[in-house]
Amino acid sequence: MTTAVAETDAAAGTGTAATRVIGVAALVVVAFVAVSALLLTPADAVQGDSVRIMYVHVPTAWVAYLAFVVTAVTSGISVARRHRTLGFDRVAGASAEVGVLFMAMTLVTGSLWGRLTWGTFWQWDPRLTTTLFLFVTYVGYLAVRNIDTDPQRRARRSAVLALLAVLEIPLVHFSVVLWRSLHQEASVLNLDGDVRLDDLMLFTLFAGVVGFTLVYAWLVMHRQRLAALGDAQGTVGLDAAIAARRAEASSVPTGVAARTKGA
């Protein structure tokens, strides 16, 4: 076990060729999107400059939902498979972590954009309300994940929770739609529905989705590997403790050992 100690100055981390490529691509695309969104694209006829928030709000929303789907699917796989399920569980967890961050950003940017366009920070429309519930559900999911110490137990428990979330969220959405229909709101105020997009705007929006998806992929790969390191560190600690106990036991004088054996 000397390799662990010897590698301290050049320990291989979670980066690989794949993450470096994705990382650079993500940086380039997001940089372009930022420049284009803030400087190159025109302001909207109706919303003015506040439409520039759209270029960050829509991609983060997209990634948040993508992350949710990935967590659900990998959780399903981790429950269905018999062997080597921990990798899928770690991806589920990593995706949820990144997803929660993006969901928070979606809610914040949406709220700021809404403040500028509608005058209020919040609207109780189905899309926003469901996103809020999705966010809280995932915060709960992560809270549960953080407590379990045994990876197998954690995998089983969080997989059940993730699959329940898949069940719950449509129920929540449907109830909220039905609920809000009682209030006869004059056409759901849709932030991105009223914006007329020209070619550059459309391209920037599309690039935003691509760029943020690359960011998501980069983050999930690193966080999944980080989780693997965390789990391995737990085992390394355990192995070391067991080895230490064995060493202790074998250092007992042979006379005593022989007598206790015979008893």
Place this chain on the structure above:
Amino acid sequence: MRQALAVARKDLLIEWRSRLLLVRVAPFALLVLVLFAVALDSEPLILRAAAGLVWLAMLFASLLVVQRSYAVETDDAAIDVLLTGAGEPGRVFLGKLLAAFVQLLVLAALLVVGAVVLYGAAVSGSRVVLLVTTMVTASLGLSGIGTLYGAAVANMTGKDSLLPLLAMPAAAPLLIAASRATEAAFGSQTIDTTAGWTWVALLAVFAVVFVSAGAAAFGTLVEADS
């Protein structure tokens, strides 16, 4: 089915002997109704909000009922004994759910009476049927949600703060539906009884979903603890 009833009977007997529901949870639920009135400080507003407040109080009280339901098991790892005895974990789940359901139904009745007395709500004639059906289906759904998430956090550190965080988002649609249906039963301006029955149908769907999901997932969740 017999095993499920046996588990339910055991839970209810424990409850009957300790009378925790009567002595602690019910007073808390009624207290919540009183606190709402104090906080909102407006009789017309409270009357309009009566239905929603009843179900909010139910949600909070259900957390206590569920926590109690699992506390009796974890105290000496009794759940392992239960599981070996019952054969299928789904039966243990159904048993615990049934016991919780009975307790929640009693609480619901109490809270509705509370709303009538404290808030001035009124139910007449045919709307009583709507009200009772709402109470039954909502209590069933709530027991399902509580028993399921209660199992998910049963042996964890910090389970008492985790349960609300997990169960309340799941219970939100139930809150919406039960409140609207009860509003219809109390005779609101915006919701008529037909709409009320639509909400009850939704409550029935929740009940079915959570009872089945719970029965299916219970085994995996409880085995996760051993």
Place this chain on the structure above:
Amino acid sequence: MDDIGFIAASWVLTLGSIAALAVFTLRRAKRLAARVPDSAKPWL
């Protein structure tokens, strides 16, 4: 002039929090990687 403030805030918060998560992840990964043998890193 609210507009500029909110627009800037949206961008800064989003990119900033992503960067913060990235930095935090890489730092923690470096620390843990030093304590774990390479055999436990199947991506290498």
